[in-house]
Amino acid sequence: MADIVLKNIYKRFDDFTAVKDLNLEIRDKEFLVLLGPSGCGKTTTLRMISGLELPSEGKILLDNEDVTFKRASRRDIAFVFQLFALYPHLTVYNNIAFPLKTQGVEKSKIDQEVKKIAKLLQIDHILNKKPKQLAGGDLQRVALGRGLVRKPKAMLLDEPIGTLDAKFREEMRTELKGLHIDSGSTTVYVTHDQVEAMDMGDRIAVMNHSVLQQVGEPHEVYSNPKNLFVAKFIGSPGMNFLETEAENSGGKLSLKYKGDGTKIELPDFLADKLNNHKELTGVTWGIRPEDVSIVSEGTANSVRGNVFIVENMGNHKIIDVKLQDGTMVRVRELPKTELNIGDNVSITFDMKMVRLFNTESGDSIMFQE
Ligand SMILES: Nc1ncnc2c1ncn2[C@@H]1O[C@H](COP(=O)(O)OP(=O)(O)OP(=O)(O)O)[C@@H](O)[C@H]1O
Ligand SMILES: [Mg+2]
Structure with missing residues (x-):
């Protein structure tokens, strides 16, 4: 099997740079997801x-x-x-057999391999059909079969299930993961869907504007984003952001929420981080919905707002709290939480989970490799 190393890779099309100084190591047998918005350089x-x-x-x-x-x-x-690039005039069998035929593999060996892969992908009952007789999910399985049949060192999948409907996508996600485990091929999987990336990736490489932003296990990019882009791109509902500035009174650091001037006292470990960045003018306070709590008004170290929307998600509720300057903070609460639109509330934060960013550069001041 294979590991793939990309060293200082650039790709220019005339004066446009589509990939800029990319350094990435894809480990043997790993399932690496390349994630990012349209046009960032994944394909x-x-x-x-x-x-x-x-x-x-x-x-x-x-x-x-x-x-x-x-x-x-x-x-x-x-x-x-x-887009499934199958030969329309060939049967499923011959589409899958094609790469082996071009390699000059013996006929009986081809037959053996095609049948084996068809069984694995559960398409052994449609081997005599032509592509136009098949539905999207089966077409994609055939395309995968053709990719896998020659037991490649590595598999590259470019949004392979992007065109399928939601239910099929979920099924295919599980299947693809299973297939990857069975085949042991190093796999690079491209998607712009962060849910898919979190679900499937051993690690996720996040790209934006031709530049690799961060590589890490799903929980790392989720809880320890390197910059505001990654923090915003990963997670649904996404991380909340408050614009603040550092204040120093009598040697003790706090952050002032610019929206309404609320002063947020910092525990020592956060104050220490800030102390290492005396140059900061603006600090963006990032906090995920599950790390915000709704408390009664006037609680120490809380920010005031009122309930704007309550979304009942079954096993939890998402409460949108509108702060006084109009900033919206989404809070994940237990399903039994009783709140009505318009209620005056305050929010507090689990300080261990707060992530602070340099507002100007977007970089996290808490990131550690
Ligand atoms: N052959 C080419 N000539 C000129 N520009 C190109 C060429 N191929 C890609 N680009 C440009 O490079 C950028 C990155 O393209 P790429 O296809 O890698 O993006 P992507 O991340 O795969 O996006 P998507 O999610 O939309 O598929 C785009 O702006 C695209 O227009
Ligand atoms: Mg693409």
Whole structure:
């Protein structure tokens, strides 16, 4: 199997840089999700790993071998695209057999491998059909079958289930994970859906504007985001943000919420972090919905607001609290919480879970590798 190393990779199209100084190590047998918004450079990165696109600068190693300028067909990497690229005139069987035929594999061996992979993907009953007779989920399974049949060192999947409906997507997510575990192929999976990324990835690499922002296990990117972009992109409902500024009275640091001037006293560990960043003018206070509590008005260290919306999600409620300056804070509460629209409330924060960001640069001042 394979590990894939990308070293200082750049990809330029004329004067536009689609991938900028990318350094990433994808571990042997790992399921790595490349996550980011449209246009951030995910497909371009995948195409470079596969060899369909050459980097403008940098190196790509596959199993310690420099493959930067090696042709796609010689890399032993399978690539499944978002749009199923099946041959319409061939049966499912022949579509899956195709990569083995081009490699000159013996007929009986091809038959054995096609049947094995078809069984694994539960498409052994449709081997004689043509693509146009199949529904989306089966088409995608066939495309996967064609990718997997030659037991590639690595699998690259570009939004492979993006076009399927919600229920199918969920099924396919589970199937793909199972398949990855069974086949042991190092897998790079592209999506712009953070829920999919959190669900599937051993690790997630978050990209934005051609730049890799952070790589980590799902819980790491969720609870320890490196910057505001990652904090905003991961999680649903997303992290809440309050704009504050540091105040120093008598040597003791606190943060003033700019919206209404409320002073938030800081525990020592947060004050220490701030003390290391005396240059800061604005501090963005980040806190996830599950780490905010609704308390009665006047509670120490709380910020006032009123209930704007109550969403009943079954096993919990999401309460949108509108602060005095109009900032909305989403709070996750137990289903039994009784609150009505318009109620005056205050919110407090689990200080251990507060994340502070440099408002200007967007960088977390609490991030540790
Ligand atoms: N062959 C090309 N020539 C010029 N620009 C390109 C080319 N391929 C990609 N780009 C540009 O590079 C940027 C990144 O494209 P890419 O397809 O990698 O994004 P993506 O993250 O896969 O987005 P999406 O989620 O929409 O698929 C885009 O702005 C795109 O227009
Ligand atoms: Mg893409």
